Amino acid sequence: MGSTRARIAIDAMGGDNAPAEIVAGALRAQEELGVEVLLVGDPDQIKASIKSSVNLSSLRIVPSEGTIEMHEEPLSALRRKPKASINVAMDLVKKKEADAVVSAGHSGAAMAAALLRLGRLPGIDRPAIGAVLPTLIAGKPVIILDVGANVDCRPKFLEQFAFLGTMYSQYVLGVPDPKVGLLNIGEEDCKGNELALRTHQLLQKNSRIPFIGNAEGRDVLSGNFDVIVCDGFVGNVLLKFAEAVGEVALQILREELPQGLHGKVGVSLLKPNLRRIKQRMDHAEHGGGLLLGVAGVCIISHGSSQAPSIFNAARLAREAFDNKVLERIQSRYREDGQQSVVSSHPIDG
Amino acid sequence: MGSTRARIAIDAMGGDNAPAEIVAGALRAQEELGVEVLLVGDPDQIKASIKSSVNLSSLRIVPSEGTIEMHEEPLSALRRKPKASINVAMDLVKKKEADAVVSAGHSGAAMAAALLRLGRLPGIDRPAIGAVLPTLIAGKPVIILDVGANVDCRPKFLEQFAFLGTMYSQYVLGVPDPKVGLLNIGEEDCKGNELALRTHQLLQKNSRIPFIGNAEGRDVLSGNFDVIVCDGFVGNVLLKFAEAVGEVALQILREELPQGLHGKVGVSLLKPNLRRIKQRMDHAEHGGGLLLGVAGVCIISHGSSQAPSIFNAARLAREAFDNKVLERIQSRYREDGQQSVVSSHPIDG
16 A cells, blocks of 8 residues: 555656656645655756755655657557656556656556556556546536547447546545536437447446436536546547636636726735636646546646646645545445446447 | 528527527517518417517518427428428528528427438538637637537548538638638647548648648637537537536636625726626627538527527528628539549548
């Protein structure tokens, strides 16, 4: 089980703003979250990116060589670069020297490295990336999965995502009775493309999944669902759209609120409220996605992550570790008598 | 060609708020848009929904019997009810007694009725529903298609959507050099699901389509693209999400702004600014989608449409008619020497 204080391996070399922003976020996480950070990367570059005022003695750097670039094909690149930062970070978890990985690098490479080095959870064919988004109901987020790991899915993959999402909702987000929806183009059972129609049947039959029906695009942020499943293509498009729209809304606020005679006074009176609004709308506050279905806690952050996102990703990692998500999924699997957590079904070969 | 004043057949019986809201929007369109409205529906119900102050003599009602319900399977229902309002409306266009159809009823039925009664444009396998959304750049909307007509697509369908979208952007929205993007999960050519990868190849090879590359979710509202193509499943989810998200942002403002000691004072100082913010975020009412690829101008409005949406839909119909979109697509087809407007390609059967 490792120590009770989460040890988080952070890929210092991954992402558009690596290493400076990654390191800054990691240092803040170590200071404020009570976690132990292992910075994986080039020691010289990491040290050069740290302000001289920071006490380096509390910092653990794990050396790596190179990184997987965005244009590289993950599998071959991971093999060609065994000491790449993401490989080294995953190995730390494998060797039980760390409890979780955070990376803002190539997300396909992070997933492949997790699969190769940590393996899948029993009963899971494909891991998924889950994103937690705020909803209309304050304090009631929704987890959407998959948001990019699997662009072409079979119905049983979505069924497994539904199971993983349910576990995450229960044990990390603390929802006692999560409501699961299938992203679709209509509420009616007969609506959907081939994947959605066949997945609907599986979810309806599966007594382990608290499926309540189809969720349309307009329902995603309604707060009526705790878990929404979709293939990684639709999920990725939706997530990136949602993030951009939050930014658009914040920009409109920034442009319009301070206008006119009373604008500046009004804004200054509302400062704390505006900070809360920013927190509820801003994707940087949400840190990243959890890679669900692999035998380790892995947070996949945006390529564009800056320090606050990395800090929040580390917090997500700590929550997943503290709440023993992996252990709970595995024990649920054992309760089911080594049966697959999803149904076996001839229609899905 | 018919008269130069657009004659618009409006399905008075279709939609959640039929006939009252449909009729109200239609009457306003006739008054303000200089179009001639033909209200298709049950004469008694239509008349009962009109305020007594309205002069009925200027109103043309075309009687129909029954309507296609949301739960009905379109093709069989259309055959069973030949005098249903959507069938009668399409027949008016077929007989050249109307120039366009507007319906907020069953969208699958509207598409099927258009296909059966008006037929497809040459070179087009499947019609698509195009939705026009505002972008970050004022006055530079983007057309997204398909947003719901075809949930399972082949690459050549998306190629045809790209052609139709380009025509619409040029001739209705007045964009001299439209930029076409393929909705995808990354900018790189190698990203995507099977459909996106194969469509990318077709679009790149097709000299008739001004394709500039992949558009991610975050690019949809950026204003960098004039036309974005996707299958009808993704497009529908995205459109419904987009419509709901403005509402979510406004709700968060309503909840958070008045909180605390200074909240109410601050909000009262910012009243006019908040009104402008609401106007900019609340763009749910944009009339409807254009059914592109059929041999007639058809606007498909939301089932939840109220009078303003129907008014805007009638305006869309008028613009498509005035700008001779159909004639231009057909003449472009003839220029190409009766070749298909899209490439012929063995990879797509």
